Amino acid sequence: MKGFVLVAFIVGALGVGAGAEVPSGIGSVAFARLGVDARVLGMGGAFVGVAAGSPIALYNPAALALAEKVDVSTMYATPYGFTLGITYQNVSAVLPIQVQTESVPGIGAAVTWMSLQIADIIVWDEDDPGATTSFTATDAIYMASAGIEIFEGLCVGAAGKLYRERILDGRAEGLGVDVGVLGTFFVEDVPVSVGLNSMDIGQTLVKWSGTAGNPDNYVPWINKIGASTWIEDIGLLVAADLDWAVGRPASEQVFHTGVEWAPVKPVALRTGWKTFLDGRSTISLGIGIRLFGSVALDYAYVMGGDIDAAHFASMHVGF
Secondary structure, X not given: OEEOOOOHHHHHHOOOOOOOOOOOOOOOOOHHHHOOOHHHHHOXXXXXXXXXXXXXXXXXXXXXXXXXXXXXXXXXXXXXXXXXXXXXXXXXXXXXXXXXXXXOOOEEEEEEEEEEEEXXXXXXXXXXXXXXXXXXXXXXXXXXXXXXXXXXXXEEEEEEEEEEEEEOOEEEEEEEEEEEEEEEEEEOOEEEEEEEEEEOOOOEEEEEEOOOOOOEEEEOOEEEEEEEEEEHHHOEXXXXXXXXXXXXXXXXXXXXXXXXXXXXXXXXXEEEEEXXXXXXXXXXXXXXXXXXXXXXXXXXXXXXXXXXXXXXXXXEEEO
16 A cells, blocks of 8 residues: 655645645645736736736636737746746636627637646655655646626626646546626726626635545635726836635735836836735746737746745737
8 A cells, every 4th residue: 555745835735734834825725826927926916907918817807808819828837946846837818709789899708727736746655665656746727718898898707617636546626616897997097997806706615536535625715806007108007906815814815016117118027016914925026028019928036925936937929
């Protein structure tokens, strides 16, 4: 019979032993709380009130209604440094569907895949401690999203999510639902967007099989509330979000702020700050370069937090 012993971080990252020392969201199977896309992460994760860009599928499905072009993006990250063998990947495709009627001015849809992998976890035979093997554990989310502009300045959207996790013979699955709202308006000719994304409404049950005890785990119910403004004359985007995790401790309540400045048209510089209500915080820096008008390359570096500095790289291709 084979058995394995994992450090608390690894166990927590797979959602089978959540603890306060585990990075926020990981122990509760919500690894997507790390965020996706280097552009957003360079801004501290503040994006629920931003009305454009392919990351909107995760941050606020309502904004899909305002998508103007097909956008395919991918991300690769080492969110906890290079030494732990943990990688985080994402692929997303956004499809605008223009409907030329007064009542339905725009519809957009998206499909998204996210995966966290932990490689080279050691396993040994209890009857022969000298014999060891290794395996890779995976968490994945498959998401389909859509948004619709119900009238000018107000969009609504929803996303359905399938959670799947694998560790040795253990399997876990769960189904979650997100609902988003986005309002856009002007304050003295300055555009303002306000968004709400209620994620995993009522908590998402992720049920295990093939493990000792077959535990039931839950993805927390997160309400992301945020706003942004774009000052076109100086190429400045400012955004702020609050994550309210229903019924969760202060360590999982998060405030995000971020700034993106484009001093010249092909280049964007970013910085952001994320703070947890228990006092922890991270600072992020990022840069983006647009090539040929349709390809964007983004990088973000996140400092502080629970483990080593994190690196995120993304690419977008628009059609």
